[in-house]
Amino acid sequence: MNLLPLPFIDRLVAIRRDLHAHPELAFQESRTADVVARELAACGLEVHRGLAGTGVVGILRKGEGGRSIGLRADMDALPLAEKNAFAHCSTRPGRMHACGHDGHTTMLLGAARFMAENRDSLDIEGSVHFIFQPAEETDGGADVMIRDGLFDRFPMDAVFGLHNWPGLPVGELAVLPGPVMAGTCAFEIAISGQGCHAAMPQQGIDTLIAASHLVLALQTIVSRNVDPCEAAVVSVTQIHGGEAFNVIPDDAVVRGTIRAFKPEVQALVETALRRICAGIDSMFGVRSQVSFEQRYPPTINSVAESALCRDVGALVFGTEHVRRNELPSMGAEDFAFMLQKKPGCYVWLGNGPGTGGCSLHNPHYDFNDAIISLGVTYWVRLAESFLHR
Numbered sequence: 238m239n240l241l242p243l244p245f246i247d248r249l250v251a252i253r254r255d256l257h258a259h260p261e262l263a264f265q266e267s268r269t270a271d272v273v274a275r276e277l278a279a280c281g282l283e284v285h286r287g288l289a290g291t292g293v294v295g296i297l298r299k300g301e302g303g304r305s306i307g308l309r310a311d312m313d314a315l316p317l318a319e320k321n322a323f324a325h326c327s328t329r330p331g332r333m334h335a336c337g338h339d340g341h342t343t344m345l346l347g348a349a350r351f352m353a354e355n356r357d358s359l360d361i362e363g364s365v366h367f368i369f370q371p372a373e374e375t376d377g378g379a380d381v382m383i384r385d386g387l388f389d390r391f392p393m394d395a396v397f398g399l400h401n402w403p404g405l406p407v408g409e410l411a412v413l414p415g416p417v418m419a420g421t422c423a424f425e426i427a428i429s430g431q432g433c434h435a436a437m438p439q440q441g442i443d444t445l446i447a448a449s450h451l452v453l454a455l456q457t458i459v460s461r462n463v464d465p466c467e468a469a470v471v472s473v474t475q476i477h478g479g480e481a482f483n484v485i486p487d488d489a490v491v492r493g494t495i496r497a498f499k500p501e502v503q504a505l506v507e508t509a510l511r512r513i514c515a516g517i518d519s520m521f522g523v524r525s526q527v528s529f530e531q532r533y534p535p536t537i538n539s540v541a542e543s544a545l546c547r548d549v550g551a552l553v554f555g556t557e558h559v560r561r562n563e564l565p566s567m568g569a570e571d572f573a574f575m576l577q578k579k580p581g582c583y584v585w586l587g588n589g590p591g592t593g594g595c596s597l598h599n600p601h602y603d604f605n606d607a608i609i610s611l612g613v614t615y616w617v618r619l620a621e622s623f624l625h626r
Contacts, residue, residue, distance in 0.1 A: 254325035256339035260314030260332040263372035266291040280353035289381040295367040303363025307396035310345035311373035320600040337401040340604035344612030361624035379571040396581040398572040405587035410550040411560040414543035418536035419496040421569035427526045432487035444489035447521040458509045470496040496567045536573040539580040
């Protein structure tokens with residue numbers, strides 16, 4: 238590997254662990270934004286605040302013109318109780334950095350500091366926009382930043398994102414042109430029947446029986462409606478109904494998520510779901526009301542920018558350590574909104590097995606500090622390659 242010398246690496250580790258100990262949820266990242274703004278200002282960079290409430294943009298300029306690149310990190314934590322016991326464990330009950338956004342923020346801060354301190358020796362012309370985004374996990378902070386004028390106020394020729402990836406070895410980078418993360422849609426099915434005494438079920442219309450059959454029937458959508466060469470997921474994640482052990486309830490609610498890479502597959506799944514609900518209504522005499530909430534679109538990398546990221550990955554990690562055949566993930570990512578507006582690429586950086594072999598969104602997760610220097614180097618080399626004089 239060809240890593241940059243980072244004499245301030247200990248400072249970066251301290252920042253990462255401080256952020257981990259003080260997690261903040263979507264659009265509440267005030268303390269995190271203060272840390273980010275302070276570090277950027279200390280480097281002598283322009284600092285802009287307020288997009289999407291807690292968003293921060295730092296800018297490094299060199300030369301009279303040239304191109305402009307955006308590098309994005311997410312800042313928010315998850316509403317999850319941490320089960321680690323190390324010194325930098327979350328100090329805020331019910332909140333933790335279980336996805337590594339503390340590490341993403343730190344790596345981008347490290348890149349900003351390195352480029353600011355070495356500005357004169359960088360063979361670039363143009364601008365680097367360091368984008369620190371709130372609310373990736375659930376609330377689409379990227380979309381809010383865009384609607385607040387991100388690309389209008391800070392014009393960019395392309396934008397790039399990065400996520401740590403447990404299970405991918407340290408020192409490896411996965412770069413995929415085309416779809417890399419799925420689009421996501423939440424669904425809710427409200428089922429109405431007729432409540433009655435549990436000992437006299439013949440007097441009612443049982444919504445829980447209908448909901449139970451519905452959950453099983455929904456699992457046939459992908460297996461029997463979607464082309465096996467395509468990808469889709471239908472997962473039921475909530476069933477609510479009833480309050481007493483001896484009452485069959487009037488109403489029940491089934492909620493879940495749909496994931497797909499293509500709009501036509503998403504539409505097919507939604508049509509099949511409505512058809513199955515109509516069948517359940519007919520079978521059990523209930524009434525179903527279906528609603529969909531489109532959340533994040535698919536994350537689709539542009540071809541040229543993916544090729545650039547592969548080249549940069551080969552420079553930093555070695556050609557043999559750049560994965561080109563990793564399968565896309567059915568997880569979702571709001572960086573997709575940025576890629577709808579600008580060409581760019583979203584890559585995965587190997588995080589190793591993680592603490593205890595845990596995965597993302599796990600209460601035992603912790604970002605691997607050993608990859609901070611790898612992420613910093615990747616960001617710097619990517620900006621240099623894109624803005625090469």
